[in-house]
Amino acid sequence: MMDEFEAIRPYADAEVPAVMARLFADREFLDILARFRFPRLAGPMGWMLKPLIAQRLRREFAGIHSVDTLQARIEMYLDRTIERATDGITYSGLENLQPGRAYLFIANHRDIVMDPAFVNYALYQTKMRTPRIAIGDNLLQRPFVSDLMRLNKSFIVRRSITGRREKLAAYQVLSAYINHSIRNDGESIWIAQAEGRAKDGDDRTDSAILKMLHMSRKDEPFADSLATLRPTPVSISYEYDPCDQAKARELYIRATTGSYSKAPGEDDTSIALGITGYKGRVHVSFGKPVTEVPEDAKQLAVDIDQQILGDYRLFPVNYLAYRIWNDRDPEITIPDLGDLFTPAEIERAEAEWGKRLAGCPSVQQPYLIQQYATPVRNQYRLKAGLSL
Structure with missing residues (x-):
């Protein structure tokens, strides 16, 4: 039965050892691992690191x-x-x-x-x-x-x-x-x-x-x-x-x-x-x-x-973004942040959100705000029984 799914299906247990052996010999894969694990050394020392990584992988995944x-x-x-x-x-x-x-x-x-x-x-x-x-x-x-x-x-x-x-x-x-x-x-x-x-x-x-x-x-x-x-x-x-x-x-x-x-x-x-x-x-x-x-x-x-x-979990940052969003929804009422979160949580979120806004070019900021604000609008429209 599985034959018709051959091109798209996940690998079966019997194929695991052969596929893993192929992976541990793949230069591109080893190169990415080397860069990920040893970013400073991967360029000049890549030739030496790759065989070592391959050896370690073979050891670590032996018997699987x-x-x-x-x-x-x-x-x-x-x-x-x-x-x-x-x-x-x-x-x-x-x-x-x-x-x-x-x-x-x-x-x-x-x-x-x-x-x-x-x-x-x-x-x-x-x-x-x-x-x-x-x-x-x-x-x-x-x-x-x-x-x-x-x-x-x-x-x-x-x-x-x-x-x-x-x-x-x-x-x-x-x-x-x-x-x-x-x-x-x-x-x-x-x-x-x-x-x-x-x-x-x-x-x-x-x-x-x-x-x-x-x-x-x-x-x-x-x-x-x-x-x-x-x-x-x-x-x-x-x-x-x-x-x-x-x-x-x-x-x-x-x-x-x-x-x-x-x-x-x-x-x-x-x-x-x-x-x-x-x-x-x-x-x-x-x-x-x-x-x-x-x-x-x-x-x-x-x-x-x-x-x-x-069921989407809204965090303080979502409400902070909603507060400054140009597309706020006039049909819904959003509670005050202080009624939902502790002062420490709000303070932490304000610092992180401020950093993210500052790192974003001003012309792109509306799109950053939209990402975090939209789930607030959607959830409160639902709560108010309004169409989505």
């Missing part, structure tokens, strides 16, 4: 013959990243999930690697199976990145195809794979609610993704087909986004020139910054699986958004 044991080993590195780059991570809603059940986690999308990594981490800590992760092929420009991601339960979404017929065929396979994973393999799936990160802070589910999930099950009504997948909204909030300046710059260029083209290696920079950059506090909220699925994809998107936007 399955994806689960590999994830257990990676978890140690994730712990370290969380310690260095965050002020702690919290979770809510895990009681909505039943161990042994497979879910379709539909999540807001802010960071390329860390969004699914934090979801994995939460489930791993509670001894639940980690999901298979949807990742766009635009991020897999180099063979070693593809190997790394597919070792870690990622499957490939072919976003770079342009022909309409090829696109349809690719979505058909993707739809069949996601359904097969949940229904037949009993393995959960993580997928972003829309293509690409929400760079303006406006988290909205694209109903086209929900329709894609039904493509391979046209013999069943939409509502029944989707209900079998147990769609579960997931909302992730970073107090601070390490890529916020880059996102503001992109939004500004788009708004002023009408388009934006990425520089070579820009995705790599976003990935590295997203992993290592300071995030403040991080909260992951697991919503309630949608059991009453409507017959209409657009209505299901609205239902999912209500949970994602309603």
